[in-house]
Amino acid sequence: MVIDPTYLMIIIATTALSAWASWRVKSNFQRYSTVRASSGLTGAQAAARILQASGIRDVQIVPTQGTLSDHYDPMNKRLVLCEENYYGQSVAAVGIAAHEAGHAIQHAKAYAPLHLRMAAVGITTKAGWIVSILGFGGMFLVGAKLALLLFTVSFGVIMLFQLITLPVEFDATARAKRLVGELNLVYPGAEQQGMNKVLDAAALTYVAAFLSALLTFLYHLMHLLNSDRRD
């Protein structure tokens, strides 16, 4: 089997891009998780203040293990923070907690892109399975033509999912920045700048994921269109 050099370049470029983006998140997090927020609040307390100020009373804030495993779970209405951010009093901890609280607010306000993203989780998971099955020999069973069509559609679904993730993430970060200022959870100046660096680096990983998905999708789409032309 010969690997197309264009595809090899796409794989190298997207791998390098996502490695760079996740390195930036880790290095900014490491740096600003040592900078204490003058408000003296932990991530959990900051999230609780934001939820309270937004009139949200049915979301639980819970700690979990694992670094940067923070997320909002809309199914169980749980705001999950890694222990470092749950108990931590750093500007990074408060910023990340505020971002997750931003997702809880989106959920409470029925923010359309969040709901669209939630609705798309099932089909995106299936698209991921199809890509894996085809990659692990399935393409020899269904034939090159059908495999190319399935790859294109699946990568298209994954790309759209990454696209709809962008407004969800950027909006949660915008809400976080605004609310920590309004509620004085992180003080203006150096503290807020540090927090912004952590949140902006995290947002960049979603841009990197979208660009990777877009390139992969376009590559397969071009091959599909070219193969139709040859027939």
Ligand SMILES: [Zn+2]
């Ligand atoms: Zn998020």
